[in-house]
Amino acid sequence: MIARYTHPEMGRIWSDQRRYETWLLVETAAADAMAAAGIIPVEAAHDIRERGAFDIARIEDIERTTQHDVIAFTTAVAELVGASARWLHFGLTTLRVIDTTLCL
Numbered sequence: 001m002i003a004r005y006t007h008p009e010m011g012r013i014w015s016d017q018r019r020y021e022t023w024l025l026v027e028t029a030a031a032d033a034m035a036a037a038g039i040i041p042v043e044a045a046h047d048i049r050e051r052g053a054f055d056i057a058r059i060e061d062i063e064r065t066t067q068h069d070v071i072a073f074t075t076a077v078a079e080l081v082g083a084s085a086r087w088l089h090f091g092l093t094t095l096r097v098i099d100t101t102l103c104l
Contacts, residue, residue, distance in 0.1 A: 016056055017056065019101065020054050020056065020059065020073060022101040022104055023070070023073055023097055023101055024052050024053075024054065024077065025104070026097050026100045026101055026104070027048065027052065027074070027077070027088060027089060027092070027097065028045075028048055028049050028052055030090075030091070030092055031044065031045040031048045031049070031087060031088065031090070032045050032049065034087075034090065034091065039090075039091070040087040040090055041084075041087065043084065044084035044086075044087040045087070046084075047081055047082065047083075047084035047085075048081055048084060048085070048087065048088055051080055051081045051082065051084075052077050052080065052081055052088075053077070053080050054073065054076050054077055054080075055076060058076045058079070059072045059073050059076045060072070062075050062076055068094075070089075070094040070097060070098070071094075074088055074089045
């Protein structure tokens, strides 16, 4: 769990909501770039972009089993994306997603 800050903007920046929003942005951008390069199907990138969403409670539920935040996140997103989710997180590592997110 991320620490809560008293300043409202700092709390928003470091919130679970913002972290997952940014992870989804990174995952979507990667899928779009790989589709443009012909690495994954264009339709898959479209599905990830259009259907990709998350529910924090669902992520937390999955994480209790996996003990891994990014796996829990991608699993929860995949449930909503459907069959194209096989391309979600394709070619990425947890470190790449987290480092890119922190840079953003």
